Amino acid sequence: MSTPEPEPEDRRRSIGARRSPETEAAILMAAEAIVTEAGIAGFSIEAVAKRARAGKPTIYKWWPNKTALLLDVYHRQKPANVHSDTGSVEEDLLVFLTGIFAHWGDSGAGQIFRYVIAEAQRDATAAAALAEYARERRKQTGTIFARGVERGELADDIDVGLAADMVAGFIWQRLLTERLERDPARLRQVARQMVRGLSAPGT
Known part of the structure; x- marks a missing residue:
């Protein structure tokens, strides 16, 4: 059986079902920056995850889709x-x-x-x-x-x-x-x- 590759050291980690305030803030800041720089056309969960150094599963656990994340950015x-x-x-x-x-x-x-x-x-x-x-x-x-x-x-x-x-x-x-x-x-x-x-x- 192959051994799973470890996550990169700089990857932000969630804390179970509870949101990590640091990671949440990083995701929202990244999402806001992407919208400002690239508009809606350039916005994606993948881009947000990369910029925030967060895992896509973490983002989808807290925001079920792109719309929910954008609503939080809007708010x-x-x-x-x-x-x-x-x-x-x-x-x-x-x-x-x-x-x-x-x-x-x-x-x-x-x-x-x-x-x-x-x-x-x-x-x-x-x-x-x-x-x-x-x-x-x-x-x-x-x-x-x-x-x-x-x-x-x-x-x-x-x-x-x-x-x-x-x-x-x-x-x-x-x-x-x-x-x-x-x-x-x-x-x-x-x-x-x-x-x-x-x-x-x-x-």
């Missing part, structure tokens, strides 16, 4: 100041829209998220990963409207989850059609219309 890139409590629903929404469109347009995050959405249309595992991510973001965006209800700015019978879905539908559609809105006046109009609706004053 890692997302700025912390997208969601703010300004004391006004319209202003909170304006801050969110301005921040997310700038983030998608000024970094590789936009192309990552477009890829994830596209993969979710053909792969069940990718769809599940996106759905889980969307559920968490729905809760976060919903707090904008929940605060408005608590302050009395919004009607107390609104569905904050539905309001969050309407925002997500708008920004995802703009991302997929490459129409990231950057004009401050236009973004303010969008925020105002989302909050105040389409009814004429006094109706």
